[in-house]
Amino acid sequence: ELKVEQNPLFLSMQEGKNYTIYCNYSTTSDRLYWYRQDPGKSLESLFVLLSNGAVKQEGRLMASLDTKARLSTLHITAAVHDLSATYFCAVGSGGSNYKLTFGKGTLLTVNP
Amino acid sequence: DTEVTQTPKHLVMGMTNKKSLKCEQHMGHRAMYWYKQKAKKPPELMFVYSYEKLSINESVPSRFSPECPNSSLLNLHLHALQPEDSALYLCASSLRYTGTDNNSGNTIYFGEGSWLTVV
Numbered sequence: 001e002l003k004v005e006q007n008p009l010f011l012s013m014q015e016g017k018n019y020t021i022y023c024n025y026s027t028t029s030d031r032l033y034w035y036r037q038d039p040g041k042s043l044e045s046l047f048v049l050l051s052n053g054a055v056k057q058e059g060r061l062m063a064s065l066d067t068k069a070r071l072s073t074l075h076i077t078a079a080v081h082d083l084s085a086t087y088f089c090a091v092g093s094g095g096s097n098y099k100l101t102f103g104k105g106t107l108l109t110v111n112p
Numbered sequence: 113d114t115e116v117t118q119t120p121k122h123l124v125m126g127m128t129n130k131k132s133l134k135c136e137q138h139m140g141h142r143a144m145y146w147y148k149q150k151a152k153k154p155p156e157l158m159f160v161y162s163y164e165k166l167s168i169n170e171s172v173p174s175r176f177s178p179e180c181p182n183s184s185l186l187n188l189h190l191h192a193l194q195p196e197d198s199a200l201y202l203c204a205s206s207l208r209y210t211g212t213d214n215n216s217g218n219t220i221y222f223g224e225g226s227w228l229t230v231v
Binding site: 099 | 157
């Protein structure tokens, strides 16, 4: 059974600081997703990582994937308050990667 | 347009009621999904439809009955639900996985969700 572990689960940081969220998964997969969820809202797709060594960046967020280590990271650079949200990683599995297994999520709070 | 539309946004139903949640997308996606999300928890997969056929049923109780009338629509029929079924129900869609192409077709797009309360 695929297990996806995110850490930390709670992250409180100051504006302007950098930090990394980690996502480990237990079985082979070639598809890793990062989503953002604001309170009471749906999931916003941030990144889809498809291959070993993939790196994608959007604004202050950068995601990477190491399939050999079964590890993805979401790096936050110079955090701003607007980044406060819950961030989920999700790993694709099944014959067509239809099944997403989500990590527990990281609740990020960026303080002024 | 990367939009998945869900209705209703909020639904309150009694344990003896029959209701339906609806989901629509016009992106030409051939895979559609239902997820359930409880408060402060990650989403959990319920059903996957691929080319209008049920591909995955994650051992969901029969009081939840999915239906895919055509490639743009996905319904979730609800009957005799329990209070513990109260949750946010998320519909999602994606292009069918066809290989290692690296374009945005791999993205799974989520709708805004339907908040369900069973009383």
